[in-house]
Amino acid sequence: MATIEPASSGRTVLPGNPPYTVDDLLKFPDDGNRYELFNGSLLVSPAPTPPHQRIIYRLQRILDDAMPSELEPLSTINLRVTDKNFYIPDLVVVPEDSVESVGLMFSPRDILLAVEVGSPSTTWQDKSLKTIAYASAGIPHYWRIETDEGPALYVYQLSGDNYESPTAYKAGTLAELTAPFPVSFDPADLLLRR
Template structure:
């Protein structure tokens, strides 16, 4: 019996033009940073659980003109694409075949901090999202305990508007509809 192994088509670490990147198949979770392809690590169970529960909570609260999703790419620039863990997007900015969204359609981007992504999620991505004009950013810390940090776009980047822990209800200025109980973001809540 012969087994054929098909090599991956993912150009990890390669420099691509925006057109080459856009032509890649849509079956991989990746980011495009300064023209270089970065494949994202598989999130831990806990990371996935918190993301899933947050998406479910926001879906139940959102206005009719917004959509809640995950794993959609934000096109922040020709050579910069990011995949937040949770996105709240204007329905007008999406179609059924969408795998990318423009930042002007994004109302909220959420990153869940994982080992290996700490500095990117805490420093780099908020700067990129703010520069793109995304009005709200939430950072969710999951270790050692669940903490939700909320930010709103100001004149010179994001301004922290709240820190929420167990027992709290997230209340972010400008997102009055998004009142999420922190304890409901776990399978234990």
């Protein structure tokens, strides 16, 4: 059994042994951590901070207002790619009809756009691992938001089996995007207070 030392007091003992599978994750305790898998290796991150949640919420509203009615934005869904690859994107856009039929986990074919909001504990994963993982899974669009850059929006588009180099939109500039549907916003708006 693996042992994880959480930020809070005490120890969390996780069932199973590496390499982990999605079935192993389903047996993990609900201890406030977010568990993901990359080739059976465990990725552990704490619950999102309030500024992180604000960005997700603001972007979800922007996307919901701009997208066609047959699409829907959802936050923190379960994404099963393979038995040893499982992710929890901060935000996704899916066809509305898949929401009713999906059950516990979405598959990559359901995802039109995956979004990750960087935080100190996940920036490296979002820049490298998630970029590779989402491209390998065939997710056509990936957006990465870096909070420590004002925030900045990095937009990736799938070309074959890999994403093209990202287009960066810094705070104070208008990101005018056409895919997966037309939407325009300033990344700085993602941190605005009500």
